[in-house]
Amino acid sequence: MTAAPAFHWLGADQLLPALPAGLADWLFDTGSLTRRLTALSAGRFAVTPLAEGWQSLRDDECAALGVAPGSEGWVREVYLLGGEQPWVFARSVAARAALEGFAPVLAELGRRPLGELLFSDPAFERGALQATRYPPAWLPAAVRREGLWGRRSCFHRENLAVLVAEVFLPELWQYQGIDPDAL
Template structure:
């Protein structure tokens, strides 16, 4: 397991200085990111799966899911593409013990966005959003760079919790005419 760099997940009221308004709008928008990216890309949205399977969860994930450090869980990593470019790196995790009885809920998503499932099923409730500069070592090799902002939130359904982290990539900002270095 990769050692955790010094970073913290923080709520909007804990970020000092506050991020620029355009960034805060993306970090703390409680709506469906899938829907927002689909609208921004005029329907040219896609999911590219990178990895999916059982792994030992990172310590910060175990803490967020209220499970013992070193717990095993289901991990899914994908790129969310807009206009055929990677706009977001997403990592979703759920502890193995929490998936008992729910294995079909997350199984074989393939190229379907997890957000589609989470926001279409009213049984899922979303917890608070948190943000951080995502550790570059935790990103896929092709996009490792410091300073990228990410957000995460925990979705609950009965005894199932799914932790979803989303890292906003420079291509998203460029598509909107925003210099990513100003964020």
């Protein structure tokens, strides 16, 4: 497991100076990112799975899920593509202990977006959004760079909590004409 870098997940009210409106709109939009990317790409949205399976969760993930450090969980990493370009790297995790009865549903997602499941099931409630400059060591080598903005939130349904982190890649900002570093 990669050592924890020095970073903090923060709510919109904790980020100072305030973020540019275009960036804040993407980081703190409470709607479905899948639906937003599908609309932006004129229906040319796709999911490319990178990794999926059981592994030790990172310390920040364990804390967010309320489980002991080093707990094992289900991890899914994907690219969310618009027009065949990776626009977002997403990492979704859930603690093994909470997955009883839900694991088969998550394991069968394949190229389907997790957001489709989370936003179509009214039993899931979304927690607060948080943002950070995502640690490059935790990104796939093909998109690894300093300073990329990411966000995360936890979706709850009964005893199940699914933590979803989404890292916005430069290709999305370029397509939108947004400079994420213009503070």
